[in-house]
Amino acid sequence: MAEPGLADVVARLRAAGSVFAEEEAALLLAAAPTAAELEETLGRRVAGEPLELVLGWVDLEGVRVALEASVFVPRRRSGLLVREAARLARSPAVVVDLCCGSGALGAALLARVGGLDLHAADVDPAAVRCARRNLGPTATVHRGDLFAALPRELAGRVGLVLANAPYVPTREIATMPPEARDHEPLVALDGGADGLDVHRRIAADAGAWLAPGGHLVLETSARQAARTAALVAAAGLAARVVRDADLDATVVVGTAR
Numbered sequence: 001m002a003e004p005g006l007a008d009v010v011a012r013l014r015a016a017g018s019v020f021a022e023e024e025a026a027l028l029l030a031a032a033p034t035a036a037e038l039e040e041t042l043g044r045r046v047a048g049e050p051l052e053l054v055l056g057w058v059d060l061e062g063v064r065v066a067l068e069a070s071v072f073v074p075r076r077r078s079g080l081l082v083r084e085a086a087r088l089a090r091s092p093a094v095v096v097d098l099c100c101g102s103g104a105l106g107a108a109l110l111a112r113v114g115g116l117d118l119h120a121a122d123v124d125p126a127a128v129r130c131a132r133r134n135l136g137p138t139a140t141v142h143r144g145d146l147f148a149a150l151p152r153e154l155a156g157r158v159g160l161v162l163a164n165a166p167y168v169p170t171r172e173i174a175t176m177p178p179e180a181r182d183h184e185p186l187v188a189l190d191g192g193a194d195g196l197d198v199h200r201r202i203a204a205d206a207g208a209w210l211a212p213g214g215h216l217v218l219e220t221s222a223r224q225a226a227r228t229a230a231l232v233a234a235a236g237l238a239a240r241v242v243r244d245a246d247l248d249a250t251v252v253v254g255t256a257r
């Protein structure tokens with residue numbers, strides 16, 4: 001089978017609606033050693049699978065993170081959460097990446113700050129498997145529901161909790177791009193009626209796990225930020241909102257008094 005050239009691949013991607021057809025074509029061509037493999041990966045992309053899942057990796061803040069089917073694709077905007085966490089992390093410290101998905105946020109944080117005892121946790125077995133692959137021996141990955149996944153002896157000793165938990169309101173999932181709607185699990189997206197069900201639970205329990213002066217860093221949207229911050233403040237933490245216009249990203253930081 002003759003390998004299609006760059007122009008052919010770009011044309012097929014563009015016809016399928018790709019906005020970054022040239023960049024995607026270059027990545028797909030570089031990743032496929034044979035024409036048959038290119039046909040397979042190009043076919044999946046043209047059918048609507050996210051590029052990152054087709055390639056099997058994504059770059060977050062300069063760190064290459066392996067991905068597998070039905071695991072949430074880390075978003076570029078989560079770089080703000082990583083940067084803010086890196087600013088606040090004081091090593092040595094226990095750090096928890098709640099709702100860790102592929103483990104991307106913890107991996108990117110460890111690339112910036114050494115000496116952290118990282119625990120990551122997720123309820124989804126595929127995410128836990130993927131996070132173990134990405135974090136290897138640098139972290140302990142637990143499976144379970146939010147803080148209940150963690151060893152009890154960490155209660156009151158955590159210096160930093162970071163979480164990109166689901167925050168899409170249920171009724172808005174149907175309007176998300178098909179790449180997310182059709183290829184990412186509902187448990188990774190659905191934040192309940194107002195999108196804040198998981199934030200509510202994390203905020204309510206964070207105080208029991210944080211050490212005095214410890215921080216909670218929660219990704220949210222600009223639209224939901226005031227409500228996420230109010231939940232964090234209602235749980236007794238000092239709350240502030242951090243925004244990055246370039247990344248179009250918003251996080252809420254809560255600090256234990």
Ligand SMILES: C[S@@+](CC[C@H](N)C(=O)[O-])C[C@H]1O[C@@H](n2cnc3c(N)ncnc32)[C@H](O)[C@@H]1O
Nearest residue numbers: 072074099100101122123124145146164166188
């Ligand atoms: C938006 S994804 C983010 C994944 C990862 N933090 C990232 O930014 O790439 C949310 C993750 O939360 C997990 N999750 C949802 N509800 C959870 C719960 N109750 N306990 C633990 N993990 C949960 C999902 O399985 C999913 O991996």
